[in-house]
Amino acid sequence: MxxxxxxxxxxxxxxxxxxxxxxxxxxxxxxxxxxxxxxxxxxxxxxxxxxxxxxxxxxxxxxxxxxxxxxxxxxxxxxxxxxxxxxxxxxxxxxxxxxxxxxxxxxxxxxxxxxxxxxSLSTPNSRFDRFLQGDVQILSEQEKEGYRLFKSYGCASCHQGVGIGGNMFQRFGVMGDYFADRGKPTKADLGRFNVTGNEADRHLFKVPGLRNVALTAPYFHDGSTRSLEEAVMVMAKYQLGRQLSSEELHRIVSFLKTLSGEYKGEAL
Known part of the structure; x- marks a missing residue:
């Protein structure tokens, strides 16, 4: 229209x-x-x-x-x-x-x-959905290990619920100053503060849902990250204070790719 x-x-x-x-x-x-x-x-x-x-x-x-x-x-x-x-x-x-x-x-x-x-734009029936519904063989061991890391490292503290996110605000840069490291600050970087004017809301953003996340690059409010691998590394560093090994990164990304669902019965 x-x-x-x-x-x-x-x-x-x-x-x-x-x-x-x-x-x-x-x-x-x-x-x-x-x-x-x-x-x-x-x-x-x-x-x-x-x-x-x-x-x-x-x-x-x-x-x-x-x-x-x-x-x-x-x-x-x-x-x-x-x-x-x-x-x-x-x-x-x-x-x-x-x-x-x-x-x-x-x-x-x-x-x-x-x-x-x-x-009407819901995308159910991802492989992860089917895993949760009891099809335990639908995920590979690597994907299951990625899910375990996703939970044990704290990703699921913010990315949870039906949308695997989208149900809370969180500060971008809990464990490090993302904006100072990225440089070139913008008004949009202030996040929720632009709505409320409350200092406590500076750099607060709605946590995005992770359904179909493998299909929605570039990532973050600033679109600064082109690959899912890089996005996971950024999240680990600035939200969790972790430096992931290459194997941990590969496993978590493999899990995230299981979150792609279907629209009108067709895989996205």
Missing amino acids: PQLSRTNTISCSSCHLLNAGGTDQSERSTGVEQRRTDVNTPTVFNSASNFKQFWDGRAETLEDQIDHPTHGFNEMDSNWIDITNKLKLSPEYQAAFAELYAQGIQSATIKDAIATFER
Whole structure:
């Protein structure tokens, strides 16, 4: 639906490609007039399982979330008056909305329609899901060892629940100053602090869910890490204070690759 954008050139699927892990696989996404977003685009898959939306958690619900890209200067740069007026020019949209909503085309019904679709974007039946359901042979010994390390080293303290994450905030750089080491600080690096203004929320981010994580590079809010191996090493260093051996790294990455699920019965 490119009509959501001021220039009729950017739709939700411009940044959330369902054939690319629900992301655009770019460090930053491109909005109207080639403007670049401030953070890496999170996957749209399984977003309904997140306790809040966006890296900084500024939206409580999927419906609330839709206001941000549609109005964001670097994204769609539009407003609901223009969006609804454009959609009302389409006989197809007029008929579709009239069939589903007595109110017809309004901002609330547009948001409800998009959020309803987003709630359908779940990716169950990963090999790890089947392992938890009792198929103990579906994972290799190396993948099982990676799962053991994932738990024993503390990764599962934050990456847990249905989404294997997405249900809490955590500081990026618990065991080291990630931002000082990376350099070139940005406002987006402040994370949750940008929403609340509370000093305790500086560098706090929503923990991302790890379902399909092998498909959603580059990683982190800044999109700074291109490979899953590098992302695991960064997490081990700055969140756990660990230096992984090459074998430990290989085992954990092997486990993470078992988290890729299915959409509409097809493997992602």
